[in-house]
Amino acid sequence: MAPISVYGASKAAGEDAVRAAAGRHAIVRTAWVYSPHGQNFVKTMLRLGRERPELGIVDDQHGCPTSAADIADALVAMALRMTEPGAGGHDALYGTFHFTGMGATTWYGFAREIFALAAGHGHPVPGLRPIATSDYPTPAARPKNSVLDCSRLRAAYGIEAPPWRDSLAACIARLCPQFLEQTA
Numbered sequence: 001m002a003p004i005s006v007y008g009a010s011k012a013a014g015e016d017a018v019r020a021a022a023g024r025h026a027i028v029r030t031a032w033v034y035s036p037h038g039q040n041f042v043k044t045m046l047r048l049g050r051e052r053p054e055l056g057i058v059d060d061q062h063g064c065p066t067s068a069a070d071i072a073d074a075l076v077a078m079a080l081r082m083t084e085p086g087a088g089g090h091d092a093l094y095g096t097f098h099f100t101g102m103g104a105t106t107w108y109g110f111a112r113e114i115f116a117l118a119a120g121h122g123h124p125v126p127g128l129r130p131i132a133t134s135d136y137p138t139p140a141a142r143p144k145n146s147v148l149d150c151s152r153l154r155a156a157y158g159i160e161a162p163p164w165r166d167s168l169a170a171c172i173a174r175l176c177p178q179f180l181e182q183t184a
Contacts, residue, residue, distance in 0.1 A: 059130035101164030121176035
């Protein structure tokens with residue numbers, strides 16, 4: 001693992017601290033997290049879609065959009081499994097795991113799906129233009145490929161995330177009424 005930013009290095013340091021201090025542990029890595037709460041890409045897109053007629057969205061970074069609700073469900077399932085009688089003897093239940101929404105896309109593909117779903121709720125849809133990472137400089141370097149292999153979690157716990165589009169549809173259904181009320 002070679003973090004490409006201070007953010008990534010701090011996450012790696014946190015994982016190393018857990019490994020050093022905790023004995024048996026389960027670390028769950030995820031990416032591209034969104035929810036109806038807090039600040040995230042989905043909410044930013046909906047806000048910008050109201051404010052601007054066109055958006056340039058990065059189309060050369062790949063990842064798996066992941067619902068915070070799906071992460072919570074997976075963590076609860078893991079915790080319940082770890083507390084079953086005899087679970088302590090199953091080494092496969094401990095270590096580092098990956099959990100992301102099923103299926104990969106780019107930020108541009110994610111934005112297209114956000115607005116396709118939001119349009120069904122009467123939300124305005126801006127023009128979307130795919131751009132390169134180099135056209136959208138950020139202070140922190142971002143990986144071109146954030147797709148994580150979730151097979152270890154599936155093998156150890158039988159946990160698999162739903163397709164990211166399904167979870168996004170549920171999030172959009174919760175968010176769009178809020179966003180439409182803000183413009184009324």
